[in-house]
Amino acid sequence: TTDRAAARNLGGPPAAAALLDAATRLAATLPVTPSVAFIRVGDDPASESYVRGKAKKAAELGLHSHVHALPADTTQADLHALIGTLNADHGVHGVLLQLPLPAHLNADAALACIDPRKDVDGLHPVSAGLLWQGQPGLRPCTPAGVMALLDHYQLPVAGQHAVIVGRSALVGRPLAGLLLNADATVTVAHRATPDLGAVTRRADLLIVAAGQAHLITPDMVRPGATVIDVGINRVPTDTGKARLTGDVHPDVAAVAGALTPVPGGVGPMTVAQLMMNTVQAAQNQTAHDQAAQMQADQSNGASG
Ligand code: ADP
Known part of the structure; x- marks a missing residue:
């Protein structure tokens, strides 16, 4: 760690609280x-x-x-x-x-x-297809949580060059779709990317989901870039107890313009987004049930 830390700290809890509040307010409007x-x-x-x-x-x-x-x-x-x-x-x-x-x-x-209408984790192939077609649907919770965090801190996405490290079905891939839908220019790097630093240094917005503790070091980050650390790694300490650390080295705080901590960054967003997805699924299904009921009432009326 360093005391030269310059980066704005993008804490998860306030952003998660705002998302949970929005979910609660939406839930209150539903008949179920x-x-x-x-x-x-x-x-x-x-x-x-x-x-x-x-x-x-x-x-x-x-x-x-x-x-x-x-x-x-x-x-x-x-x-x-x-x-x-x-x-x-x-x-x-x-x-x-x-x-x-x-x-x-x-x-x-x-x-x-x-x-697919009940797919609150957003991992069904239909949900993935809707995401890639830019159509409404349920989105995977961690990537959608990252977008909600960026939105909460009013960080720009449109027109930004976003570099994602990692291409998992859970995080990297869906995040690429969400960022494209939000008008970012998107690069996805992965295990087979040569000279990772040359790619990550081009990022205005660097999002890391590689599952490798401290993969991203300060030399790999453009000064002032926004860095989102999705990694949660358990590393052993001298005392034998495991400690949680991200995919981004803490010294990156001296270079980045904004940085999420681990723990307490993206983590809380995932569960908050799951709650929002549940409320949205309920909203879609009650709207669907009501439409079906109206149709049934109408055809009953016509025949009777
Ligand atoms: P998560 O669930 O956090 O997305 P996974 O373990 O499922 O993590 O996926 C890891 C991803 O990170 C893979 O796409 C892999 O290619 C990428 N990755 C892992 N190590 C490196 C590395 N050293 N450099 C670049 N990409 C990496």
Whole structure:
């Protein structure tokens, strides 16, 4: 760390609070209480804790949630059957499959079973397609959370050269789509990119989701650039306890114009965006139900 830190600190909590507030206000306009179902398979402690955190946040906002904890030996067919039941349940607006799944299960096949209208994690192929076509749809929570953070701090996106490091289905790829839709010029770098620094130095807006502690050092950042650190790495310390650190070296604060901390940066945005997605899914489904009801009433009237 350095005491020459110049970068503006882009803290997650105030931006997350604003997003949660917007979700709460939207929920209050709906005729139903938004409801989300979490599916978790096996006993991965990290998945358990993530799902607990999401359910707790939903409860804080007055949303309904239910956790379906399936045993580690759950079959693909059992998993698909549960998703099918939740898809058909009009009282459930969102279905979230917590990843990773045990090795014997196919996550992509299971995700594809979720009704796209209930796809609050935004990972269904239809959601990805809508994003890339620039059409409305549910967006993956971490990338959408990054966009909400940029918006909260009024950082410009249109016309900026955004460089993303990482091309995962969860973060890098969807973020590229969101930034394109927001009129940025987008470069995506990844593991096979030679001379990463030459690419990242061209960024006005540098977003790092590579899962590599301190991959981005000060020499790789253009002075004044906005740097968003999506990485959350557990690194061992002298005391033997793990510490959380990002993909961006702390000394980057001396070069960047603005920087998200880890922890306490993008992290809180992900869960806040999930709440917003749940409320939006409920809004879409109630609008859809009302339209279907009106159509049914009309045809009943015509025939009767
Ligand atoms: P996340 O879930 O945070 O997106 P993943 O581990 O799924 O992380 O993806 C890591 C991504 O980061 C991959 O697209 C990979 O190509 C990229 N990446 C990993 N290491 C490097 C590196 N040293 N330089 C550039 N890109 C990297």
